[in-house]
Amino acid sequence: MVVPMLDDGRLVMERQFRYPMHRVMLEFPAGKIDEGEPPFQCAVRELAEETGYRAREWARAGILHNAIAYSDEGIEIWFARGLSHGAARLDAEEFLEIVAHSESEIDALCASGGITDAKTLIGLLWLQKYRAGLWPLVWQPAP
């Protein structure tokens, strides 16, 4: 997952129809790691493919495990800043709308149940901790 921070402070998100949920979900961008692909490369690739954005700087916040009762699946948590926009290249089966929301809009949606996607809730947690100076991020240039 990538939490992409625009220079104006808003966050890039996706509105995506999720078939298992039978509805559109508002999420931070994410995607599956290709076989053997390093997680950092996957984050850069998925952000570009899904949203068209490239970032000047990246930071790895950590990892979350979303289904420990039956799976070792992990989702890496990355932050991106210094965004510039190019063309998205969606996979054939992906239909999504790219939107930008302020932190306070996302906060209100998480509080009210408008956002229920686990990784996105955790993205908000990390975003607010980072912006409050509580949980540090170490930035590195784009590869």
Added chain:
Amino acid sequence: MVVPMLDDGRLVMERQFRYPMHRVMLEFPAGKIDEGEPPFQCAVRELAEETGYRAREWARAGILHNAIAYSDEGIEIWFARGLSHGAARLDAEEFLEIVAHSESEIDALCASGGITDAKTLIGLLWLQKYRAGLWPLVWQPAP
């Protein structure tokens, strides 16, 4: 999932060996809903069975969806307070240790990667929002 708040402010958690992860994970209590079981009843039952605690008051914070790419699985987020201790009744295949941690200990573990379970990270988010007076909870007596 239940975020069980002790009267001294600490939170009841579980240290549980998670086979898919090949290691012990620190988590808030949670369990699967029985066929046809109302979520509130499930929360009360799982807290008692896994930890031995009963709560005087309960509040439903919301729901999280942990695997929207391939599942409609949801985890209800409940808070419990006014805790008193009885005997745990674990399922035969459950081996877990009950512990209590302060909010700041949990915060530090989430920041450092010591806690990576998605529901538990979201439990911390809700706990801190609630305690800061930002995300309200509506309390109801135990059934």
